[in-house]
Amino acid sequence: MSTEEKKAPSRKEALEAIMSRWAPAPGTETVPVPEALNRVAAQDMFAEYTLPVVRASAMDGIGVAAAAFQKGIPDTSHWRPGREYARADTGDDFEDRFDAVIPVESVTFLPDGGVTIAPDTAVTAGLNVRPAGSSVKKGEQILPAGRRLRPFDLAALTLGGKVDVAVVKKPVVAFIPTGSELVAPGTPPERGQNIDSNSVMVRAMLEEMGAEPRLFPIVPDDPAALRAALERAVPVSDIVLICGGSSKGGEDFNADIVSSMGEYILHGVASAPGRPMCAAMLAGKPLINVPGPPFAAYFVLDWCVSALVARFLGAEPPARKTVRARLTKDVGPTPGMEILRRLEVRRSADGFEATPVGGRGGCTFRTLTASGQTVTDGGGTGHAAGDVIEVEYLR
Structure with a gap:
């Protein structure tokens, strides 16, 4: 050396x-939320609205008054929608006089509008009801500054009432x-x-x-x-x-x-x-x-x-997935030098295996298109075939 x-x-x-x-x-600049994928938030972002605005159904079902079930399942065959119950699908608002939602799987709808309810159904106030603000509350922080925005972040911003977002x-x-x-x-x-x-x-x-x-x-x-x-x-x-x-x-x-x-x-x-x-x-x-x-x-x-x-x-570099893979060939020592090694990564019977591609620092199209990589630490130890190492998975 x-x-x-x-x-x-x-x-x-x-x-x-x-x-x-x-x-x-x-x-900084302001861009529409749908155009902010992979951009970095320039400031903390706070919700403009409360959702649900009032309580809402947590699942598809019917809204009922829990008081009607204090003594068990009543005779509901004569019930009518809008009178003793209301349809309440997931996320729906429904009349305030109903305070519980019975899952639709527990309900049989009769031709004349009545219903029957499975006998093992336990109904209490608040059953399957999402309270107001259970998704987001006005003024609540949605995302911190420095967050690299992913698709689910854009959904969260939209849920909080954001139309535009300040980005770096x-x-x-x-x-x-x-x-x-x-x-x-x-x-x-x-x-x-x-x-x-x-x-x-x-x-x-x-x-x-x-x-x-x-x-x-x-x-x-x-x-x-x-x-x-x-x-x-x-x-x-x-x-x-x-x-x-x-x-x-x-x-x-x-x-x-x-x-x-x-x-x-x-x-x-x-x-x-x-x-x-x-x-x-x-x-x-x-x-x-x-x-x-x-x-x-x-x-x-x-x-x-x-x-x-x-x-x-002001953000971390995008992270790559890593896998633990067993080497199929020796990777020689490189004292004093950190060396990038490209590897072809494949699934094996007991996990993953990695085969070195190209020589030390060599460049062919196969080197460029290999599915994984690792960097030796320069300590001069190398790795032998059969060793399990951490590999950055590129695909």
Whole structure:
């Protein structure tokens, strides 16, 4: 292991170095509740109404006066709707003189309007009746600030009478793909060319995180063009991503350009793929130089950019499901380096099994499309076939 690798910060240390220099000041906006999926609430939200407004039926049945049942089940064959009982379906209001609801399963409706009631039915005041405000009370807090809104949160807001909701404005994240070898998707690649797949992946990942992606055209490996792209991107963005040119190849000069324009923070982290990533501050905004290989770009966005977006929004990054899975192959040790491993996860007779896909940091379409992932801790122990490990389930 090289001296540079020994000195490289961990992912946690790299994030702390970036975050300590950044004080995001997001604005807020108001959007209709149905359009607020995955947005982050900007303030505590309180109910406008009380529901039910008065008491309501807790199930389908008939509303009755409990006093009529003090001595057991009366003769109800001569009862008539609206006189001795009322239909009271789930959520329905019904006349105040009725104070109990008998489930419809315990009632037989007779042709002339009378009813018979199952003999084992016990009727007391309040039976199957939801009191006023049992769903929500006016002034009650529905959701706290910082909540990432899911479909059931939107239902809760609507139940509480909210039509609009104040949310944190999405951070605008600029993405600048660089490299003279890149061609746009849909262009047949010729010798020495590569397809810019990262722009497609990064856009989708940023949208999942809750950010607003702003994609720039491919910039060739030309220092003046790169500087000009940055000068356009920084004023209109909250976070800036450059992709490619972060290593030490003959055309990898992004680090020099960035360091001349702002505060250089780090070049290299003790994790792979994506070890040569760079970070800097330009005009008070974080800039991340994302390595070009797609799997490396993915990992840097997954652990670094997602944390920056979450910090801006004041919310936790979206959580993934995890499963305990038994390895089918050895995963070798990686002393001093946290390594992202992609795994194909399948159900087995006794749970889940996980098969490593690709080599260390390798990138093929199978690596990108694998159904699970795990990150080694850099302790150098590795895992043997048969070990049960925790796997992030991606599908």
